[in-house]
Amino acid sequence: MFKYILMAVSLFAFTATAHANTPISAFSTNQPNSTTALDHSDWQYFLDTHLNYDEFGQSYFSYQQVTPQELAMLNNYIQRMEKVKPHQLSAIEEKAFWINLYNALTVKVVLDAYPVDSIKDIDGKFGGLFATGPWEKERIMVSGVGLSLNNIEHDIVRPKYNDYRIHFALNCAAKGCPNLSNQVFTASNIEQQLNEAEATFVNHQRGVRFDGRQLVLSKIFDWYLEDFAQNETALIQLIAPKVNATTRARLNGYKGKIKYEYDWSLNEVAQP
Known part of the structure; x- marks a missing residue:
């Protein structure tokens, strides 16, 4: 029996970190001439209100201080982002869109399950017996496609943009993760933001x-x-x-x- 338990643990540990990295065709194109600029002000409010930094420059989020009204604001922001048609955006505007949406979704996942000691404790397999985390569960519907956090990261952003700096921008609500940025990502600031995120992480002891x-x-x-x-x-x-x-x-x-x-x-x- 113990042998089979070990096999199951190994299987779920593998599936939690192995990603097919298969691009989703619905998000393969963009409009190069698009001038659409999305409104991320509600997400910026959350960052302004609840993101803090320690003396070494690491970011922390005040989950316990989020009010029901603020959670409703976050939910409304995510619902607005679900209505966005990414293929109608410029590539750089879409890249910022996915980063902001991923980070906002992650905060929502934690808030919906709070209090928790680790994001890996959320939505574990078999009622939490295996702490595999919340990344595989479908969270949103964009352009008619149901998406999980893993879909956004591994099936859209990574294969489409081929930019390793994305790993310093997507925040997974763990102390070991790169900082949650205190500024929303936009087409005008994304290059500077990604470079700063990389520099901050590799110059911190957890990096x-x-x-x-x-x-x-x-x-x-x-x-x-x-x-x-x-x-x-x-x-x-x-x-x-x-x-x-x-x-x-x-x-x-x-x-x-x-x-x-x-x-x-x-x-x-x-x-x-």
Whole structure:
């Protein structure tokens, strides 16, 4: 019996991290000449009101302080985004649309299940027996297509834009995740936002650090290595120019093994 339990655990652990990365055809095209600019002001209100930073620059969300009225606002924002026709947007406007929608959906998922210690505790398999998280469940309907969080990330944004920086913009409500940005993404700021998100993460200890002589990287670089580089040597070469001078000097010529870590604890503001 124990053998079969282990097999089941292994299976669900694999399916939680293995992604087909198959593009969804309904979102394959755009309107290059579109001047449509979406209104993300309700989502910006949430960020302004409930996003906080610690002394080291890591973001935390005050889930426990969200009022029923504010939750209704968030729900209305997401419902408005469901009515958007992404193929009618410019590619860069659509890219910002998906990032904002993903992050807003993630906050909603946590709020709907709150209190929780980790997002992985939400919607686990077999009534929570297996803590696989909420990513596979269909959450919204856009252009007639039902979408989960995984669909947005792995079947739309990753294959369509082929931009590794997306991993620093999509927030999964965990302490190990890159920051939830305090500004909504727009066509005019997305390049700056993505560059800043990357720089902030790799210069924080949860992204890149040395533990003695051991190089420790976020598990994000392990899970999605193919998005960043061909191998670990090339990954280090990618990261090195983007970190501070002290860390860069240690990365250059590093020949040791890489240890990968990730903290799935909820990215929640500490309650008094």
